[in-house]
Amino acid sequence: MKFAILSFPGSNCEMDLYYAIKDIIKEDAELVSYKKDSLDGFDAVLVPGGFSYGDYLRSGAIARFSPIIKPLQKFAESGKPVLGICNGFQILTEAGLLPGSLQKNVSAKFICEPEKLVVNNNKTMFSNGYDFEQKITLPIAHGDGNYYADVKTLRELEENNQIVFKYWNNPNGSVANIAGIINKKGNVLGMMPHPERAVEDILGSSDGKGIFYSIVKTIKDRGVIYE
Amino acid sequence: MTLVKVYVNYKKSILNPEAQAIHSALNRLGYSNISDVKLGKYFEITVDDDSKDIDSEINEICDKLLANVNMESYRYEIVEGANA
Amino acid sequence: MTLVKVYVNYKKSILNPEAQAIHSALNRLGYSNISDVKLGKYFEITVDDDSKDIDSEINEICDKLLANVNMESYRYEIVEGANA
């Protein structure tokens, strides 16, 4: 199967994802420029971390007007998996593919550290490789990771079981300790922690592999690629 | 040339960590009579005169880009013929 | 209660990358008639009435904390008895 890894001006985790998929997960991957107008031929899309357009104005605010966003929306509507990590999550919320938004951390500082997470829903195509309530450790590295949604949205997220990952010790002030959420349909996941930084023991943790394996398994089990 | 001043602010219910940090810094510095600090963005946009419907253009720009309507509200003033 | 509105802007010769990025994003989005974008900060500060000399207090706060006088200038308005 083939992953598309989007690349915006200012993205800086796209190569990390590329190597994680190619070298560790051993699937095919291709970088796709923000200028492109098609995602045909891909089975899953990864929206990487970084500082698209410098994160000026608001994180992800400018990137979401890129040409690639329309095909991304179409891709998401078709039910195929879209995973936004860190800045990718911020872009997905700005583009309206996920509810809520990401504010400055309560400390008003950038935080980079390993974070213990709880798998709050293991029935998604991104988390089926984990046990329910399994604890995993993934690094975070962000200044704007404080997830906010209004009360109504939050209730919906909870009712529909859309909160996939929660922080064990909330590092940034996110409501309901949210580290990652999925859309209602269940095929678009946004998360602040970086699974691609946790795919090799030598770099500190392999707990992130489960996310990519879950995607691969889902697609392979499906057996068909529908357009 | 038209100058438009746009103010973008967090909605009431939303905590703004930056404003909070400034508020407590001020209190720590001894300014105990300061009971609230709000922090927003302030844009000065120069629009060339050929623009037809400046109100709808500014509203569009704000809705799309300058404000995140999830969390923020905006208002603006048009300063006709002004010079930035 | 006194409401003070403070506007902080970059000084003239200082580069503002953020405003630049917003400006070019707007032009890319097709708003070609926008010829300049400036971005600054906008504070609403509520001061309790017991304050003696509000002007000197606000100037002090701006110089010390709200504005970086190396790069930014500020102005403010006092909205007596107002409500934020």
Place this chain on the structure above:
Amino acid sequence: MSNQQQATPEQIRDQKVYRGMGLTDYEYGLIKDNVLHRLPNYTEIGLYSGMWSEHCSYKNSKPVLKKFYTKGKRVVKGPGEGAGIIDIGDGQGVVFKAESHNHPSAVEPFQGATTGVGGILRDIFSMGARPIASLDSLRFGNVKNDADKYFISQIVAGISSYGNCIGVPTVGGDTAFDDAYQNNPLVNVMCVGLMNIDNMEVGAAAGAGNAIIYVGADTGRDGINGASFASAEFDSEHESQRSAVQVGDPFNEKLVMEGCLDVIDNHKDALVGIQDMGAAGLVSSSAEMGSKAGGNGMKLNLDLVPQREKGMSAFELMLSESQERMLLCVKAGKEDEVLKVFADHGVNAVVIGRVTDGSDYVLEHHGKVVANVPVDSLSADAPVYHRESKEPARIDQESPEQFDPEVSVPTETLRKMLSQPTIASKENIFKTYDTQVQTNTVVGPGSDAAVVRILHKNKAIAITTDVNGRYLYLNPRVGGQMAVAEAGRNVVASGAFPLGITDCLNFGNPEKPDQFYELDQAVMGMSEACEKLESPVISGNVSLNNEFDDVAIYPSPMVGMVGLIDDLKKVTTQDLKQANDLVYVLGKTGDDFNGSEIQRMQTGKVSGQLFNFDLDYEVKIQKLVQKAINDGLLNSAHDVSEGGLIVSIAESTFGNQLGVNLVSDLTAKQFFAETQSRFVVSVSEENREQFETLVGGDASLLGRVTNDNHLFVQTADSYFDMAVDEAYQTWKGALPCVLK
């Protein structure tokens, strides 16, 4: 300056206008009588003021820098280019250099720090290398007042904002606090890049007719004449210099970097040379490229320079230090190919001039020639001064007797020591840095050296920055040796052998003989250690005039060392690994307290003659550790530095929260001695014999690792006894607490 009416050549001479730009009467005379044989105009005098500043010309330090040991079989490129290069095999080289941004950071700490990071990154990618890691070496006042805290929070925030955004991990650094830096904080940033040696680029512009291409941000009135400003002393009235503030734009730099690396990787045939625009902006980059090529001149049309502001003068355009700009020399006929690459990356690029026959450096503005000077006169032929050197009186008068610390309750002294800002955990700082982007960080901040793996190869590099200015203050020569030796210990403790060093020479005013002495002696000391450790100097940077109200900082030559780990199995950290392992100290401990942290903690200053240091013994101990790691004998290794042996032992317990139960014939006081050439290592039982045979009498067995979470050390006269968790919390909480 920018608002000033431009003085006529006669006014410049009569009113000595050049003095305000940092040129002396002697230098003006040289320009007028020896170089131009006429009166220089305002633009020309501006060019010389920038180019003949210490920052660009190294006029005071050049004779000293010649004393550096720079040879080595792996050295591909030594000092002289943007950065040096060392061969690490497989056709790859590591490129590294450090840069100081002390003066800009003293004026505007946030932006001073961001533009420091931006500048060093450009030095690295202009060599054709992709930056893979940064480190920051910081010196602040002793966190006594709000000013100290302001500097710390703003400088750290600046480094974090730039490095994180551009996607280069900040993997390490060092931070120390001392009143000597109170008004003159030091901000040194080191960057390491990785390249295919075939892609090596040089900053030269040769071949008449070839194009000079300007790349990156528009030029504004920022930092006009910052180079001569950076080379000037500060006093309490430096407020007036505030016009020099430059703002960093890491997003733009990222685009510029990707564009440049694309040209270097994929359009090699088109490219003649490439250089960043750093200090003294356009004039420095273009004149250096012209001068380096040799045998050519250059002609630039300033009307073509992208400008952010209206009405900029030639002087301002040439001396502006607007950030995120590069200068390329591109073969005639290939301009469009290169311009297209930048356009694809969203980067502004324009042809602004040509390489010419002859040797004149000519600038045109508004249709007129505004400057015409010999190109070499700006760069290669800048004056060089041999300054007078005199040992400061304080060194001679100091007593040779060692300080005698007061350690009546060792555990209490340890607790206090762990909470000194210089000793305490720096996590509060490095937690705000992205340490992992690019996913090669094997060991991030928190152990001795940082370890960054070379992707797809079974090897890694170890990187560290170090210097203890207190030692240099007491003895610049020996302190200089110690700075290099400490860097070596950190690299070696991580499983590497040294490849080479870069440096930032942070000193006072070279025109004062006693301060020049410090510079000169320190460089000699560093050089001696470099030779012994086979770790040549391949690049560096000089920051002089670090004075405030006439008082200089401690002499502080920051050493940035890179080592090679030739097998990932050898990567070693300072953390104890498992209970029952044997704990040893390698090296001898003496009563060495002058210049130590405990002396400062107990007396508020450092004094006396610096304790002895034996470079040969240092080399011997470092080789032993290398051999022990090569043979797979060590489970952990940690060098002993500030705070002494007990601090090293405590730090070794923190990572995995293991305890130790140790017995030593040293006194409790000696556990705080800062004798050099020591390591704390742990060895598993099965390797005991082999290890002890290897190290012979150079190691003493102290005891064992335990899992009772207790730090217990029986000394000859007393004992240390503290829960590891408590020691850890004290150490970890100290900095956040004082920074509140």
